[in-house]
Amino acid sequence: DAGVTQSPTHLIKTRGQHVTLRCSPISGHKSVSWYQQVLGQGPQFIFQYYEKEERGRGNFPDRFSARQFPNYSSELNVNALLLGDSALYLCASSSGLAGHSTDTQYFGPGTRLTVL
Amino acid sequence: AQSVTQLDSQVPVFEEAPVELRCNYSSSVSVYLFWYVQYPNQGLQLLLKYLSGSTLVESINGFEAEFNKSQTSFHLRKPSVHISDTAEYFCAVSGYSSASKIIFGSGTRLSIRP
Numbered sequence: 001d002a003g004v005t006q007s008p009t010h011l012i013k014t015r016g017q018h019v020t021l022r023c024s025p026i027s028g029h030k031s032v033s034w035y036q037q038v039l040g041q042g043p044q045f046i047f048q049y050y051e052k053e054e055r056g057r058g059n060f061p062d063r064f065s066a067r068q069f070p071n072y073s074s075e076l077n078v079n080a081l082l083l084g085d086s087a088l089y090l091c092a093s094s095s096g097l098a099g100h101s102t103d104t105q106y107f108g109p110g111t112r113l114t115v116l
Numbered sequence: 117a118q119s120v121t122q123l124d125s126q127v128p129v130f131e132e133a134p135v136e137l138r139c140n141y142s143s144s145v146s147v148y149l150f151w152y153v154q155y156p157n158q159g160l161q162l163l164l165k166y167l168s169g170s171t172l173v174e175s176i177n178g179f180e181a182e183f184n185k186s187q188t189s190f191h192l193r194k195p196s197v198h199i200s201d202t203a204e205y206f207c208a209v210s211g212y213s214s215a216s217k218i219i220f221g222s223g224t225r226l227s228i229r230p
Contacts (some may be wrong), residue, residue: 006204033218042120042161042206042220056217092161105218107152107160 002026004093004108009043012114013081021076024082025093032074033105034066036088043090049074078113081111086115118209120221122145128227130195137192137224139181139207149190149219150208151181160206166190170175177201 005024012055013019025032031050035043048056049068074091078085092105119142136190141147164175171183181192190207192207207221 026169035220040222042208042222045217045219048217058217090159104162104165109159111191 004068004091004106005089006089006108006111008111009109010112012115012116014116015081015082015083017035018047018079019081019113020076021078021089021113023074023076023091023093023108025072025074025091026106027104029092029095030072031096032068033094034071034076035092035094036060036075037049037088037090037110046076083115086113088112118145118207118211120146120178120207120219122207122221123180124224126225127200127220127225128229128230131199132196134195134201135193135197135226137190137207137222137226138203139190141188141190141207141209142210143209145211148210149181149183150210151179151190152206152208152220154204154223155204161204163192175210175223181225197226197228198226199230201226212215 007022029035033048034046036046037043045058046060047066063079066076088110090110091108094105123142149166152160153163154160164181166173166183174180179192179194180191181190183190204223204225206211206223208218210218
């Protein structure tokens with residue numbers, strides 16, 4: 001069975017541009033969470049979506065937005081990119097609300113975003 | 117709100133030696149606790165988790181962690197490490213009331229010397 005997939009694997013953008021990152025959860029999983037991992041730090045929670053509704057939001061500016069589609073795949077959008085947005089963006093899926101039950105979050109390999 | 121502190125950014129040990137990776141958390145509510153592992157050039161994988169019940173939890177590859185409520189700690193231990201355990205280890209916490217939000221520590225890099 002395929003795990004969580006993310007695209008693209010690497011991306012280079014310039015300041016001020018916008019970016020869209022994509023995530024496909026494990027088949028049957030209805031919850032998708034997004035994390036930002038800056039080099040040398042732990043992942044920071046950005047959003048969680050469950051059944052196409054936002055269920056949690058971290059401390060990120062409104063430049064960050066996301067959505068979940070009927071097939072439970074998800075997109076993370078970042079507008080007006082800043083140098084500090086350079087990071088590894090991780091997507092995780094679970095069958096229920098992540099961390100609230102015995103369900104485990106399964107992480108994808110991430111998208112490495114570099115902002116120049 | 118919850119927070120996690122991993123006191124050691126790097127832990128070098130010799131192969132077959134024991135290791136302890138320290139994790140302390142702060143929370144005003146009951147919590148779930150997790151350890152994740154990130155092998156070089158790979159994504160995060162759940163190593164073990166504490167949800168309730170026995171305070172000692174074990175993983176399939178020999179790691180164990182003990183939930184200590186009085187010391188607000190969840191240290192990770194292994195009695196004998198292998199070269200293949202070389203990775204970054206992240207402690208994480210989520211609160212019962214905000215379970216959609218998992219807070220990660222800054223990570224501990226475990227390097228094994230032959």
